[in-house]
Amino acid sequence: MTKAAQKLKVKKPKKSNKKQRVSKKPKSLWLIKLMMLALLTLLVSIVYMSLFAKTDQKAQTLTVKKGDTYHGLLVNNPWQTSLFSSSFVIKLYLKVYTHASLKEGMYQIPANASLKQVVDILSKGSDMQMIRVQIIEGKNIKDLYHAIKNTDGVVLEVLTPRTDNYSWVDAMKDNKKVAAALGVSAVNGNLEGQFAPNTYFFEQGTSDKKILQKLYDAQQQILDAAWSNRKKSLPYKDKYEALIMASIIEKETGIADERWQVSAVFVNRLGKNMRLQTDPTIIYGLFDRYDGKIYRSNINEKTAYNTYQINGLPPTPISLPSKASIDAAMHPADTKALYFVATGKGGHKFSQTLDGHNRAVAQYRVVMANKQ
Template sequence: MKLIVKLKRFLLRLLGLLVVVALAAAGGFAWWAHQPLTLATSPVEVVIKPNSSVVSVGRQVQRGGVPIDGRLFVALARVTGQATSLKAGGYQFESGVTPLDVLDKLARGEVTHYVVTVIEGWEFRKMRAAVDANPALKHDTAGMSDADLMKAIGAEETSPEGLFFPDTYLFARGSSDVELYRHAYRAMQKRLNDAWNARSPDLPYKTPYEALVMASIVEKETGQAAERPMIAAVFVNRLRKNMMLQTDPTVIYGVGEKFDGNLRKRDLQTDTPYNTYTRAGLPPTPIALPGLASLAAATAPAPSDALYFVARGDGSSHFSTSLPEHNRAVDKYQRGK
């Protein structure tokens, strides 16, 4: 009986201790949520990308220059029921803001700028659809052909494919979409010129535009980011040897919107300007919007003699320098032999 009494007293003390600890933790959490933050520079502009999780939002706020604790921020968002209410856009924060202020501002969507995110590997038509669907923009390009759009932004090219840099762009409500396109076009011109000026010697390109075409192929062919320079090396080596590039993404681009996700033998045999199984050299235009890493790979490919690659099935590729080696790799990874 005495043992039971002692056990009850112990449990009551333990419970009391846990209550004290819980209250202290809750008090500390509440203190943190209302604690003014000192920013290294004030104000700072923080960009929250569309479709970001609450964890990703916490990281973006930290990277933007607001010194919050990411785990506590996520906990605060969940405790207040705002974890699924955080909105994309550009936000401005000043010194003295509290973590709770930051959260409330994100949940209310008090943006100073709106955003459009253009994804690496998109075709231009997807970028245009995303821009057209943004209600905060003034749609001055509505009804324009692609060629008219290029003329409106002052570009010399008539085909827009590949010429807009994939990134997240900020703009004020009511801004013209012409300005957004012009900004993205100039961003690509700068990055392409930088990559071209730093290019490896003896590349089989005559112009930066040809390097851009190659970068778009690399963008669409790469399964793992680290393999971009090797993918580029294969295609550069093929160009040097006057071999067909034989890359499926160019064929798919040539099929266009009729492509249903299944590349058939007849597609590979049907000649189009983009069928690199029937036509030698690079296609006439890029096939997608390449990112910075693909531009770098196309202008500085890996030092390799590889002429072939095949997907292993895990996102990586096996590279081969000869056709017999390649055929063995195809048997192993594609045919299961």
């Protein structure tokens, strides 16, 4: 073939790839659709496992206290047992579907309940008619009995009937009845300090005996645990004396960080055969005679509890001590302080010497005078 013929030769058109492109496009769409379907399936699975899936939790009673929130109770909770459960999904669900605040009480949660079921139960309010018994730290046995008697829904089997005027004489009579009912010993006829202060919930119709037994058992468990882990070389003959000390600490300071320092002062004084000289023991020993003030005659009066007049610890606790005060009695701070006095600004000033203490007392008086 000549060069001219080659030039005139018509090139064959290339085969079009249009068919190939058309054939590839549906495959890409299917891949995208498949990925979207997988993503949607994953999202649905996460939502389902977070909110609707049954769990392996046993039936239980869930106690809701004042200040509890849905978020605090349910986010990162035992109902989330799957790797697919999501805190974000739960938070979003709670934000959208829960508006009312939680009501205090006890809620019956069935076995294998999903998180949504728990939310539904909580949002309807407690389905159990509960009674709330609040025992405040530092209150005494008389306050305890009076509180139980005046809580509607409590059946009185042991305590004497409710009266308008409840005296220490009445409380001492109840002490004997309670001790007999619980089968425990009342030192000097007094069960002071033997019940754990806290907020408790009981079913309507619960007896006072059952309530007192629970509070008593709780305090003994706290005391036993603290005693077994106590600091060495403490001046207590037994755990009961430690409980007495805890009750004094409870009355002397309401500041958590000071409990261990107060404990150290009293332990140090006992170690030097110094009298404790603590005002709350005077007040307790006056019983119904206390009118809100301590007089010089009260300080000079020798009662079984007045630590200005007696050596060592009083014969029984003087309040219902908290776990924190019991722990402080078992672990006094490492200090040589022998005195403390209020600053007038909140808290106390601790001193190792009497001169230092007297200066702290003078400063306190100046602060108080300026407030008048």
